[in-house]
Amino acid sequence: MRWLSSLLDAPFVVADSVFVNPAYRGTRLPARDRAGATERRDMWLRKPIRIHDARSLAEAPALEREGFQLLEAPIQLDFRNPELVTTVYYEHCAGLVRAATGCRAVKVLQHEFRDGTGQATYAGSAHADVSPFVEKVTTVPHGWHFGLFNIWRSIDLERPVEAAPLALCDIRTVASADMVYADAWRRTEPKTRVMDCRLIHDAGQSWCYFPRMTAEEALIFKQYDTRQEEPSLRAVYHTAFKDPTMPPEVTRRKTVEARVLAIFKEEDPEPEARRARFQGEVPMTRRDGTVSMWRHEEMIDWDKDSEPEP
Numbered sequence: 001m002r003w004l005s006s007l008l009d010a011p012f013v014v015a016d017s018v019f020v021n022p023a024y025r026g027t028r029l030p031a032r033d034r035a036g037a038t039e040r041r042d043m044w045l046r047k048p049i050r051i052h053d054a055r056s057l058a059e060a061p062a063l064e065r066e067g068f069q070l071l072e073a074p075i076q077l078d079f080r081n082p083e084l085v086t087t088v089y090y091e092h093c094a095g096l097v098r099a100a101t102g103c104r105a106v107k108v109l110q111h112e113f114r115d116g117t118g119q120a121t122y123a124g125s126a127h128a129d130v131s132p133f134v135e136k137v138t139t140v141p142h143g144w145h146f147g148l149f150n151i152w153r154s155i156d157l158e159r160p161v162e163a164a165p166l167a168l169c170d171i172r173t174v175a176s177a178d179m180v181y182a183d184a185w186r187r188t189e190p191k192t193r194v195m196d197c198r199l200i201h202d203a204g205q206s207w208c209y210f211p212r213m214t215a216e217e218a219l220i221f222k223q224y225d226t227r228q229e230e231p232s233l234r235a236v237y238h239t240a241f242k243d244p245t246m247p248p249e250v251t252r253r254k255t256v257e258a259r260v261l262a263i264f265k266e267e268d269p270e271p272e273a274r275r276a277r278f279q280g281e282v283p284m285t286r287r288d289g290t291v292s293m294w295r296h297e298e299m300i301d302w303d304k305d306s307e308p309e310p
Contacts, residue, residue: 010052013209015241017167018125019047019201020180028283028292029182029198044125047201051167051241054208061208063100067171067236068221070210071096079155079256085111093151093258094309100220101147103262107308109148110259110301113155116252119187122164122240126199129259130224130235131181132278133195133296138261139304143271145264147225152257153218160212162250164240168221169199170206174232178202181282183294193297195282199237211243223259226274227266231281263308 020029021043032040054061054070063069075092077084090108098106114120130148140146154161178200186192199205210219221236228234268274284291298304 009058010054010056012050012052013244014048014050015167015244016046016048017239017241019045020198021045022200024180024287025177025200026283027180027285027287028294029180030286030292031183031185031294033185034183045201049167049201049205049207049241051207051209054210057208061168061170063220063222065172066168066208067233068168068208068219069100070213071100071218071220072216073153073218074216079113085256089256090258093260096151096218096220097149097260097262101149101262102265103147104144104265105141105263105308105310107261107303107306108258109261109303110299111256112301113254113256115254116164122253123238124240126169126201126237126239128179128197128199128223128235128237131195131197131282131296132224132275133282134224135226135275135279136296137298137302137304139307140261141263141307143268145226145266145268147227147262147264148223149260149262150221150223150257151218151260152221152255154213154215154253155256156251156254157215159251160214161253161255162212162243162246163253165209165211165213165243165253166219167207167209167239167241168219169237170208171222171233171236173204173206174199174237175202175204176230176232178205179231183292186299188299188301190300192300193294194299195294195296197235197237205237209241209243211245226268226278227264231278259302261308
């Protein structure tokens, strides 16, 4: 329990996040626009969470332990130039994932910017971005385990992140029984059906953040890992939150997140059986007894036409 003793001495803030009502445990959560007004209200609970300053921990969080890690990752780039983003920045992100994981092949699939406006809003609920059904739309070499990783960073060269920083939950403190798979929409144009995962609150969950991140730092965290039999160890739950130590009026953060596919060195001897096993964990029945016919559609903004490069 070294992580617990380390947290006891670390400073923290208390902020609210949105969690799933425990009454939905073991069921499929409907998409918000497919639920009635009463259910839309009942299926969510706002809970205060204690979010520790990860910079103050005696042992810094590590990707293969907590599921996330802060990287020194300076880059000089005009993020307003789409061609530079999909070439120079993608190569930069691929290098970060390769160095952090020791993978045998890597490929950046997609990126998106967030500035708190329009469709580029900050997610204020505890969530993981994908479910095992992401494997239906992911091209990987047969017989190898793979992972999806998020590289998250500020692109504001003038100021650190003060508004809506990212809180991340230590994967070791999440119970698989507290995971609730959800029908959801990705805000592409047109919108895309996906399945993601939400979280039931538990006091034993351990949350951290890295205050005032600069444009020379990047967060890497797990989004899916086929090597992990335990569902809770495959992805890091995360949420944006309002830092109570910041003044009431702070500049909206400007961030970019890239999703990176990594092929691990470990073999996956029976990928079809493992994939069926993982997808079989996802409930099909909603709380009201109806069966969800929701299906994970192709990620129309993901580059999925070629395999990762060694």
